[in-house]
Amino acid sequence: MKKAGVGQWVLGILLGVYALACLLPVVLVVIVSFSSDASISAKGFSFFPAEWSLKAWQYVGSFGNQLLMSYGVTILVTVGGTLFGLAVMSMFAYTLSRKCFALRKYLSVFMLITMLFSGGQLSSYIINTSMFHLRDTIASLILPGIATMYVIILRTYIQTNVPDSLIESATIDGASEFRTYLQIVLPVMVPALASVGFMLAVGYWNDWQRAFLYITSPGKTPLQLLLIRIEKTVDFLLQNANEMSPEEYAELSANLPRETGRMAILLVALGPIMVAYPFFQKYFVKGLTVGSVKG
Secondary structure, three states: OOOOOHHHHHHHHHHHHHHHHHHHHHHHHHHHHOEOHHHHHHHOOOOOOOOEOOHHHHHHHOOHHHHHHHHHHHHHHHHHHHHHHHHHHHHHHHHHHOOOOOOHHHHHHHHHHHHHOOOOHHHHHHHHHHHOOOOOOOHHHHHHHOOHHHHHHHHHHHHHHOOHHHHHHHHHOOOOHHHHHHHHHHHHOHHHHHHHHHHHHHHHHHOOHHHHHHOOOHHHOOHHHHHHHHHHHHHHHHHOHHHOOHHHHHHHHHHOOOHHHHHHHHHHHHHHHHHHHHHHHHHHHHHHHOOOOOO
16 A cells, blocks of 8 residues: 655645634534633633533523424425425426427526526515415425526536436437436436535525515424524613613523523524534535536
């Protein structure tokens, strides 16, 4: 086995230092979430807090059933939206990759127009609520999430990695277009679908604006919107503390985490994505790089 040269050792050390620098902020967030607000006020954000506390997590956990319900809504929206988006975008990408399709150029131009120009948030809201009646529905959190850029990525992947001769042979054998897509093209697209699916899932998981616009029922409130409301509740109570007596303000400040609460909220939102990313990383890299270099 060939030994690693000096350059490889230096590169490995530099990448290790860079990875550690990326990891340290996450570790700091975890430590701060288990610190007391008094420690944060005295020493600032520190890896070695003067006092440990669970008040931030107790405050977030006090929302109990609503938090679990919002987690369920977010998981449903993320999984359902990702699967729906991959199905629609992969079929559209396969259609655009077929050179024999008569409307291929027109659909490509139409797709690019929608990527460059938008009717705006107000027009989208009016159409979705007045025409499609999507107000206060889970569908309003799923349907608007299709992205043109991902269709282009999938189309390029199909054109690069699926030979025309393979599709022609399937046609000669009597396979329909849908069967060719389902049994020939789709299995080859797994790396690209995994990478695009991960980006879609992150977008659905982190989205709160659509929920803020369309959702009014507590039972349909996703996690991100709930966490924003939790944080706003803390800020609202502290900003209106001038109407309280000194004793009430002291009790409120002692029991209501502010900075540590923000860190706990951040971990609640980012935790599942951080856990899921390593399982998608190999597909994520392969799906974006395969086909970029020929030869």
